[in-house]
Amino acid sequence: MKILYVARLYSGLENSINELNWEPRGVPTVAKLIERLSKDESINLRIIFSVKDGYTTLSLTNDKKIKISGINADISILSGYVFGHLPKTKIHKMIREISHTYKIFRLILIEKPNVIYFDHGSIWTAGLISRVLSIPTIFRVMGISPAMRRSQVQVNFVNRILKWLYKAPFSAVISTEDGSGSKLWCKNSLNHKATCHIWLNGVNHISSPPIITETHPEKFSVLFVGRLDPDKGGKEFLEALILCKNKFNKNIRGVIIGDGIEMQLMQKLSQKHQLDIDFQGLIPHAKIMDMHKQTHCYVSLNQFGNLSNANLEAMASGQCMIVPQPKPYNEIDAITDSLFGQALCYVPSPTNTDALARVISDLEENPNKIIYKKRCMYHLARKYIPTWEERIDKEMALIKDIAS
Known part of the structure; x- marks a missing residue:
């Protein structure tokens, strides 16, 4: 099966991009899922990372296509530049999002994936594609940010669009249960046809019962x-x-x-x-x-x-x-x-x-x-609290079920 994975480029992945060797630092929910998708022999994985301001320091004036050692997938990096410069105004940022959406849309028509997985940084593309194409889409929410709350209550042009995008008919929505109030937000903001899965992230292991050993007994x-x-x-x-x-x-x-x-x-x-x-x-x-x-x-x-x-x-x-x-x-x-x-x-x-x-x-x-x-x-x-293996098992099972 063909799976297209679309996400913003996180700073924790910069080193892997620069060195062309998979050594993620942080963002475990992203890194661990990519690793599992890449290792699964039944999956033909294609990845698109889009550069957004505020999430990476990677300076990339043009798009590029790369292969990373340790990840079995073709990877495209979409530049965050607009007209040769980093976007500083809302208009330029909107132009960047339109450009990214067009390029992703074009690649979807070429690749014809069985399912598309979008992270929250790609909501503009995810919401639009979910509405205009019949390909199953999964939307990934990394907790509820203040901006996501504002989009539901503040009436301005951008928030009106965001509210419409969040109501897109996604095949499934996966939200991290990070204590940010995901259940209430998903109930009020998402399309009632979109099945919402709210999961705790995982840990590497659960330690043995704690014993207080004081390195500084006087303090x-x-x-x-x-x-x-x-x-x-x-x-x-x-x-x-x-x-x-x-x-x-x-x-x-x-x-x-x-x-x-x-x-x-x-x-x-x-x-x-x-x-x-x-x-x-x-x-x-x-x-x-x-x-x-x-x-x-x-x-x-x-x-x-x-x-x-x-x-x-x-x-x-x-x-x-x-x-x-x-x-x-x-x-x-x-x-x-x-x-x-x-x-x-x-x-x-x-x-x-x-x-x-x-x-x-x-x-x-x-x-x-x-x-x-x-x-x-x-x-x-x-x-x-699940282990990371248990947590990613659930996500893999959902992706495969939707793709089939």
């Missing part, structure tokens, strides 16, 4: 992992540790893994208040898992859902986690609370640093509570 250690950007809560995490020190007289060690635009600001804040903070930057995945075993608890303050890949890995390691309370009005983290609430520690909101400092201080004073939360999390993770 209570708290871990933060993620982009150091305004909507991820890194600065709020640091401010809570300042309160732990100044207001609650707690000697807390913070471990921060990640990089981003707030890194220098946070480092200066740490120095100013003489905090014990270990800024580790970007480190290999295996070392992140080691840090979960070497810290007492983990803080995640994402405003748009807390079942990210990093958080699923933390859960699978049996980590004691502090997260914001769910938001009933848009169902953000409703599923997080439903599945894992018994093992979680809550703060009222991602920006309530005083409440976060109180929760951290309470855990520092109650080690038995940490042990209970870790053991509880381990058992819930084993119950609800």
Whole structure:
């Protein structure tokens, strides 16, 4: 069977494109599915990556066709340039989307695939092709972003088009269950004929029951992992540790893994208040898992859902986690609370640093509570979180069923 896979080019795939050797960094839902599709001898795979601003730094003024060692597929890269320049206005970006759609449409007519798989970055193409061609289409949603919510409530030209595109008669929609309120959004935004599958992502493995082994026995250690950007809560995490020190007289060690635009600001804040903070930057995945075993608890303050890949890995390691309370009005983290609430520690909101400092201080004073939360999390993770192999098995079965 012929399968056409269409996705934006993610930064985690840049190295593979440049080196022509498959070594993905991040985006496991994309990379692992491509690997499985490529290895399946019953599938003739064709891939199109389109360059979008904000998702890759790859400078490509013209389209090109490549082969990558480790992936059995012809791969086309569609340039993000318009008239020889990166698009800076909405009009130019729309011209780029029209150009990409035309090129993909032309390739579909030539290749005649049995099924087309689109990621969310290709919604303009996916929605149109699903409406005008009879070829089965699968639309992949990587969680619900604020822009996707706005498209359903704000009345302007672009959002009117997006709303119409989301209502396209897709053969199936696959949404990542990342705590962002996928169920409610899919119910309100998609065509009622499109079957919607909302799945948790996977993990490499579920760790053995956690044992707290303190690398720094004299220090209570708290871990933060993620982009150091305004909507991820890194600065709020640091401010809570300042309160732990100044207001609650707690000697807390913070471990921060990640990089981003707030890194220098946070480092200066740490120095100013003489905090014990270990800024580790970007480190290999295996070392992140080691840090979960070497810290007492983990803080995640994402405003748009807390079942990210990093958080699923933390859960699978049996980590004691502090997260914001769910938001009933848009169902953000409703599923997080439903599945894992018994093992979680809550703060009222991602920006309530005083409440976060109180929760951290309470855990520092109650080690038995940490042990209970870790053991509880381990058992819930084993119950609800699939391995990546199990997760991709479901997606492969769906694709083959639709293609046949």
